[in-house]
Amino acid sequence: MSSLVVANQLRLDRKWEAPPAAIAAFHRRMPAYSPTLLLDAPDLARQLDVGRILIKAETRRMGLPSFKILGASWATYQAICAHIGGEPEPWGNINELAANLAHLKPFKLATATDGNHGRAVSFMARLLGFEAHIFVPEGMAAARIDAMMAEGATVTIIHGDYDDAVARAGEEASDRCLVVSDTSWPGYETIPAQVIEGYTTIFAEVDEAIDASELDHPDMVVVPMGVGAFMAAAVTHYRSGRRRPVLVGVEPMDANCVQASAMAGEITHVPGPHRSIMVGLNCGRPSLIAWPRLSAGIDWFVSVDDDHARQAMRDLASAAVVAGETGAASLAGLQALLAHADGAHALPDRAGSTVLIVVTEGATDPVAYEAIVGRSHDRIGRVLTAIR
Numbered sequence: 345m346s347s348l349v350v351a352n353q354l355r356l357d358r359k360w361e362a363p364p365a366a367i368a369a370f371h372r373r374m375p376a377y378s379p380t381l382l383l384d385a386p387d388l389a390r391q392l393d394v395g396r397i398l399i400k401a402e403t404r405r406m407g408l409p410s411f412k413i414l415g416a417s418w419a420t421y422q423a424i425c426a427h428i429g430g431e432p433e434p435w436g437n438i439n440e441l442a443a444n445l446a447h448l449k450p451f452k453l454a455t456a457t458d459g460n461h462g463r464a465v466s467f468m469a470r471l472l473g474f475e476a477h478i479f480v481p482e483g484m485a486a487a488r489i490d491a492m493m494a495e496g497a498t499v500t501i502i503h504g505d506y507d508d509a510v511a512r513a514g515e516e517a518s519d520r521c522l523v524v525s526d527t528s529w530p531g532y533e534t535i536p537a538q539v540i541e542g543y544t545t546i547f548a549e550v551d552e553a554i555d556a557s558e559l560d561h562p563d564m565v566v567v568p569m570g571v572g573a574f575m576a577a578a579v580t581h582y583r584s585g586r587r588r589p590v591l592v593g594v595e596p597m598d599a600n601c602v603q604a605s606a607m608a609g610e611i612t613h614v615p616g617p618h619r620s621i622m623v624g625l626n627c628g629r630p631s632l633i634a635w636p637r638l639s640a641g642i643d644w645f646v647s648v649d650d651d652h653a654r655q656a657m658r659d660l661a662s663a664a665v666v667a668g669e670t671g672a673a674s675l676a677g678l679q680a681l682l683a684h685a686d687g688a689h690a691l692p693d694r695a696g697s698t699v700l701i702v703v704t705e706g707a708t709d710p711v712a713y714e715a716i717v718g719r720s721h722d723r724i725g726r727v728l729t730a731i732r
């Protein structure tokens with residue numbers, strides 16, 4: 345197994361503005377919204393010699409198998425408000441919102457995806473009665489494409505990688521089509537910034553669950569990174585208040601664009617093909633608007649190979665958490681960090697520390713999950729201690 349662990353030399357002691365409270369209020373009006381579980385994983389903590397490991401399990405979020413709907417829903421809503429020039433008529437639930445927006449039809453949402461974001465945008469389009477057009481890189485697993493089509497989306501396979509799909513999706517923008525991308529490029533920055541804002545709900549939920557318990561807030565937070573939008577949300581949350589845990593970002597070895605950019609001192613393209621099984625992280629370029637937060641806010645960059653991810657999936661299954669390849673990356677990264685000569689000291693008081701890992705997806709490719717873990721995802725056993 346191979347990994348690359350690097351301390352961030354670009355780190356700045358900068359404070360960011362806290363996200364607007366309207367985000368959480370918006371999410372509470374989404375169907376099937378409830379905070380996801382925060383789990384205590386004592387066996388994993390023992391194995392890694394840390395005081396406590398908390399797992400924020402984004403394996404089921406509003407009925408979808410990843411956290412991405414939090415960003416896609418908030419950004420779509422904000423983009424629609426901008427399109428119609430203000431808030432729609434007052435609404436209490438998504439059906440009322442859809443009725444208030446019916447006059448826009450025919451109307452479309454478009455994006456590129458390596459899986460989860462596209463599914464979330466497709467889901468949002470269906471809820472609002474809009475069409476969805478999703479652009480995907482070649483080689484995407486059939487299960488992921490089928491899931492988007494089951495939401496009613498048109499899926500177009502681009503002969504190229506994720507970055508090619510992003511470029512193609514950007515061309516769809518029109519009076520009748522909003523591009524809701526989770527990555528940004530020059531001139532396209534507002535919507536991806538709102539995607540980042542939407543993700544901050546996860547960390548607000550973690551705070552609430554911990555405040556309602558006897559537990560300590562995390563000393564370290566570990567998050568997987570593709571274009572870095574999710575990590576930018578972690579930086580927004582954890583670098584806007586008084587608690588400032590060590591932040592660790594995890595990427596695949598051959599798509600470590602945030603780590604490579606940090607080492608180069610500027611945004612750097614890591615050319616494909618990106619073939620990691622952590623498909624949600626197969627991105628060659630960090631998001632432009634995420635970069636200032638990533639470069640200033642992260643403490644450690646860790647890239648891991650697929651064997652690390654497979655092992656972490658099995659370890660999480662032993663702890664009763666069903667994590668897909670991408671979702672398991674945070675545990676894989678933590679394991680690699682703590683096994684590294686310098687990384688092992690990232691927590692000054694390891695045995696007394698609490699580490700939060702975010703498991704960002706469930707078994708999005710059930711066939712691959714069973715092949716790796718040796719059991720079907722619906723046969724992963726007992727429930728861990730839920731903090732909340």
Ligand SMILES: Cc1ncc(COP(=O)(O)O)c(C=O)c1O
Pocket residue numbers: 410411412458459460461526568569570571572573574575624625627670671704705
């Ligand atoms: C399950 C999962 N985790 C993490 C990420 C990484 O998010 P970001 O691209 O914002 O860094 C993704 C991105 O698609 C994902 O699908």
